[in-house]
Every structure is written in structure tokens, then in C-alpha cells.
Amino acid sequence: MTIRMEDVYRQYKPLMFSLAYRMLGSVTEAEDSVQETFLALTQSDIEDIHHMKSYLCKAVTNRCLDTLKSARWKREQYVGEWLPEPLVDDSVSGDPLQAVIREESISYGLLVLLENLSPDERAVYVLRTALGYEYSAIAEMLNKSEAGCRKLYSRAQQKLNGAGDGLQVEAQPERSKRLVEQLIYAMSHADAHALVRLLSQDAVLITDGGGKTRAAIHPIRSDQRVVAFLTGVWRKWENNVSIQIRSINGQTGFVISGEGQPTRVINVVLNSREDRIERLYMMINPEKLKHFSL
Incomplete structure (x- = not known):
């Protein structure tokens, strides 16, 4: 039976994007790696490829390794903290990217932790845990x-x-949804005491503005400092923004928008030992919000 390129693309694109996104933490770079891989595939005789999934995984992984190694200098020069691009679920979309979000729930907290690995460590870890390769x-x-x-x-x-x-x-999802709803309520009512109760004592808030908009250059540490930051910025937002609770990387987070455009995406990571929020990740960099829809 003749293998059609269109069928291969349709079947494997979601998986390849999932792999590339885990490797790179960037929607744009992941999409580029996948497109380049399939473009190169058109130059090959696909009838001679007996294990298409492994062939594509190898090709995408090695493209991602090249990207990670070349991007190291750029990330070292990045203004402020570098955070992965979050994925916001748009359930009405037929985009394969959205299928990845709904079906695989790529934890944002894990993506952040993966930044601690070398490119080779990250490749082995992702191939082993996400794709189950021996x-x-x-x-x-x-x-x-x-x-x-x-x-x-x-x-x-x-x-x-x-x-x-x-x-x-x-x-x-259920636990994070409850805590996110309480967080939004406490922020919108400038209730510092309620915010303190929601946060771990050693809570950390990290913002990523990339030098393109105002953001905290360094992580904000401790519940009291995080509360002071949140109540301070809310006073600037309250009359000009709307908030949508959304599924972000398979967990409940929220999108803050102004004038019909997303301006901030906030994701949370929970403490495993107590019912509190341990980390807040706030994406402000407009370059990393381009793929969002409200």
C-alpha cells in the first residue's frame, strides 16, 4: 500500500510537536522544528522508512538538540527570567497543538524544571518518560x-x-482550579490575609517580560513579598483588565487581558505537602503570547 505524505503528517504531527515542545519549551521553536523535519522528509523516499515514528522522533530530537545548544547564549543574555511558553487550551480549535494539550497535559511546572537539565539529559529524559522508549x-x-x-x-x-x-x-485540575479561584478572588478584593493563607511561606513568583515590558527581573521570594507584589499590581489593573480562568498546560490558570489582547498568563504550581500555592509563573513577554486566542 502506498504511503501518502499527507497521512504521515496528519498522524505524527501532534506527537512530534509534543516531543519538540517538551524539548524546547517554546511553541514557535517547536513548530519550526517539526515543520523542518517534515520538509526534509519530503526529500526522502518514505516507502523505504520502516519505522516512521522512530525515524521522526530521532530527526525531531536532533533538531531540538541543535536548537538548544545554539540558544544557550541567547538565554544567558535574556533580560530577566526565561520561562517556557505556556499552552492555553482552546477546545474549539482543530489544531493538533490543542489535542496535545488536552490529551497529554504537559505540566508547566515540569517544563520549568527541565530547564535545569543539559540538552542531552533533557533528550534522554523526555524520550524515556514521555514517549516510553527503551x-x-x-x-x-x-x-x-x-x-x-x-x-x-x-x-x-x-x-x-x-x-x-x-x-x-x-x-x-480540581485542586488547582479551587486554589486559582480563591487566588483571583483574594487579588480582586485586595485581601492580603487571604493571599497569605493561599501561599506557602517560601512561595516564589517569577515573571518573564524578556525586556519588552515591565517585569520583575529577579524572582520574588516569600509569601509576604509575593502578596505585596500581587496587591500592588492589581491596583494598576483593576479598572482596565478582564480575567479568564483557562486550562493552561492541563492545569487551571488564568489569562489577564486588556483591550481584547492577552497581556499576562499566570500558571501556578502547588505544594505537594500542603494545600497551598508554591510557585506562580507570570508570562508577560508579548512575543510569547502571540499564539494565544481569547
Whole structure:
């Protein structure tokens, strides 16, 4: 039976995007890597490719590794904190990107933690945990030894466990929805006491403005400082913005918009040991909000 390029694209694009997004933390870069991979595929005789999924995963992974290694300098020069681009679920869209969000719930907290890994560690971790590949297959994809891939995975786990101690990075929609609703209510009523009760004592708020709009350059640490920031910015927002609770990377977050345009996307990570918010990630960089729809 003849294999059609259109069928291959339709079948594998969502999976390839999921892989690239986990690798890069960028919607635009992930889409570019996937498109370049399929463009290169058109130059090949696909009838000769016997394991299409593995072939595409290898191609996308290596493109992502090249991107990560070349982007290191850019991220080191980035103004303020660099955060991954969040994915907001648009359930009415037929875009494969949206299918990835709904079906796989790529935890935003985990994406942030993945930034602690080297490119090779990240590739092994993603291929192993997200796609379920055996070490032998990963070794073939990355042109490394099986033992080397096992060591990379072990190092990745150690780094993630250390960086994410106490964080509930897996999606818990019902729990996060309740806490986000309470957070929005407390913010909109400038209720500092309620905000303190919602946050862990060592809560951290990180904003990403990329030097393109006003944002905190450094993380804001401790519940009291986070509360002071939130109540301060709300006084500037309250008459000019609207808030939508949305599914962001499979968890409940919210989008703040002004004049019909999204201006901030806020995601939360919960504490695994208490019913409080441990991290708030606020995306303000307009370049990273281009793909959002209200």
C-alpha cells in the first residue's frame, strides 16, 4: 500500500510537536522544528522508512538538540527570567497543538524544571518518560551508548528531584482550579490575609517580560513579598483588565487581558505537602503570547 505524505503528517504531527515542545519549551521553536523535519522528509523516499515514528522522533530530537545548544547564549543574555511558553487550551480549535494539550497535559511546572537539565539529559529524559522508549532505542537515536543514556537519565532525575523538592508538578485540575479561584478572588478584593493563607511561606513568583515590558527581573521570594507584589499590581489593573480562568498546560490558570489582547498568563504550581500555592509563573513577554486566542 502506498504511503501518502499527507497521512504521515496528519498522524505524527501532534506527537512530534509534543516531543519538540517538551524539548524546547517554546511553541514557535517547536513548530519550526517539526515543520523542518517534515520538509526534509519530503526529500526522502518514505516507502523505504520502516519505522516512521522512530525515524521522526530521532530527526525531531536532533533538531531540538541543535536548537538548544545554539540558544544557550541567547538565554544567558535574556533580560530577566526565561520561562517556557505556556499552552492555553482552546477546545474549539482543530489544531493538533490543542489535542496535545488536552490529551497529554504537559505540566508547566515540569517544563520549568527541565530547564535545569543539559540538552542531552533533557533528550534522554523526555524520550524515556514521555514517549516510553527503551534505552537501546534512545541510544540509537542520539548516537550514544546505552550505558551512557542510563547515566544521563539518572543525572536528570537527580537534578529534577533536587530542583522540584516539595512541588506538585503533575496536573491536578480540581485542586488547582479551587486554589486559582480563591487566588483571583483574594487579588480582586485586595485581601492580603487571604493571599497569605493561599501561599506557602517560601512561595516564589517569577515573571518573564524578556525586556519588552515591565517585569520583575529577579524572582520574588516569600509569601509576604509575593502578596505585596500581587496587591500592588492589581491596583494598576483593576479598572482596565478582564480575567479568564483557562486550562493552561492541563492545569487551571488564568489569562489577564486588556483591550481584547492577552497581556499576562499566570500558571501556578502547588505544594505537594500542603494545600497551598508554591510557585506562580507570570508570562508577560508579548512575543510569547502571540499564539494565544481569547
